Amino acid sequence: MNKDHQILSIFQDYLPENAVNLCMNLWQQHPFRFVLKRKRDTVLGDYRFIPSNKTHVITINDDLNKFAFLVTLLHEIAHQHTLIAHGNKIKPHGQEWKDQFKIVLAPFMALNIFPLSVLIPLGHYLVNPKATSCSDIGLHKALRSFDPASREIYLADAGLGDTFRFNKRIFVKEDIKRSRALCKEVRSGRRYFISETALVEQVGQVNLF
Numbered sequence: 001m002n003k004d005h006q007i008l009s010i011f012q013d014y015l016p017e018n019a020v021n022l023c024m025n026l027w028q029q030h031p032f033r034f035v036l037k038r039k040r041d042t043v044l045g046d047y048r049f050i051p052s053n054k055t056h057v058i059t060i061n062d063d064l065n066k067f068a069f070l071v072t073l074l075h076e077i078a079h080q081h082t083l084i085a086h087g088n089k090i091k092p093h094g095q096e097w098k099d100q101f102k103i104v105l106a107p108f109m110a111l112n113i114f115p116l117s118v119l120i121p122l123g124h125y126l127v128n129p130k131a132t133s134c135s136d137i138g139l140h141k142a143l144r145s146f147d148p149a150s151r152e153i154y155l156a157d158a159g160l161g162d163t164f165r166f167n168k169r170i171f172v173k174e175d176i177k178r179s180r181a182l183c184k185e186v187r188s189g190r191r192y193f194i195s196e197t198a199l200v201e202q203v204g205q206v207n208l209f
Contacts (some may be wrong), residue, residue, distance in 0.1 A: 003031070004024075004028070007024065007027050007034060008020070008024060010034060010036070011023050011024060014036075014060075014062075014064075014066060014069045015066055015069060015070050015073075016066050016067065016070060016113050016114070018110075018112045018113045019070050019108060019113050022107055022108060022113075023070075023073065026077055026104065030056065030077075030080055030081065030084060031056070032055075032056035032057060032058050032077075032080060033055055033056065033057045033058070034058055034059075034060075035057065035058070035059040035060075036059070036060060036061075036062040037059045037060065037061050037062060038061070038062065038063070039061050039062075039063045040061055043061075044060070044061050044064060044068070044072045044132065044133075044134070045058065045059055045060040045061065045072040045073065045075065045076045046058070046059050046076065047076040047077075047079035047080055049080075049083055049088070056080050056083075058073070058076045058077065058080065059076075060072055060073055060076070065143070065146040065147050066146070067114060067115075067118050067143055067146055068133075068143040068144070068146070068147075070108070070113075070114075071122070071133050071139075071143065072133070074101070074104050074105050074108065075101065075132075075133070077104055078097055078100040078101035078103075078104045078105075079092070079097060079100075081100045081103075081104060082096050082097045082100045085100065092131070093129075093130070093131040098128070098129050101126075101129050102126055102129070105122075105126065109122070109123065109126075117142050117145065118139075118142045118143060118146075120142075121136070121138040121139040121141075121142045122139055122142070124136075124138060124139070125138070125139045134197050135179075135195075135197060136197075137154060137156055137196060137197045140154075140197050141154065144199075150199075151201055152199040152200060152201055153199070153200060153201075153202055154196065154197060154198070154199060154200075155173065155181050155183075155194060155195070155196050155197070155198045155199075155200050156181075156196035156197065158173050158181075158200065158202055159173070160173055160174065160175065160176075161173065161174075162202060163186065163202075163203050164200040164201060164202050164203060165200060165201040165203055166183075166194065166198060166200045166201075169185055169186075169187065170185070170186040170187065170203065171183040171184060171185050171186065171192070171194070171200075172184045172186060174191070176196070177193065179195065179196055179197075180193040180194060180195055180196060181193070181194050181195075181196055
């Protein structure tokens with residue numbers, strides 16, 4: 001099986017049907033080595049350029065639903081296009097990458113690819129895209145709604161005084177500071193800021209006062 005057929009087979013398995021040919025066009029324009037990864041807690045995908053053999057490498061977690069997979073793939077392809085256009089002397093998620101991401105994503109902003117529930121927050125996110133879609137709670141929630149049922153909730157949806165499990169530790173949510181929550185670890189009494197977009201397992205409520 002040649003490279004085109006290998007990539008096409010992966011795209012057909014993991015992407016929305018109407019996005020497959022558009023993604024194939026992007027791959028044929030600037031080919032890259034494509035690797036599927038098991039779930040990684042800290043990253044959904046990444047892009048690397050290997051100077052020794054001039055190879056572009058993109059990896060994506062294989063547990064993502066098809067809409068999250070597509071957004072992550074286009075995010076990484078935008079990194080590839082940014083490096084090709086500007087080299088590696090720029091900020092990873094600076095204006096050059098933001099401009100490329102908007103260009104790459106534009107042909108996909110259609111109802112025959114994304115459902116309206118994703119398309120609207122995705123449009124809002126594109127006004128000033130961040131380093132990861134997870135940093136935008138509206139888009140993250142919309143994408144996650146297509147995941148299998150889970151007991152996890154967003155920290156933003158937990159109330160003050162709620163206790164929750166995160167990274168195998170128990171915390172109490174005490175306050176909100178912009179996009180982060182001030183939380184106290186129950187065991188140590190230490191306080192930490194945790195992103196409101198973090199997925200946590202709610203385990204109860206305690207009285208803070």
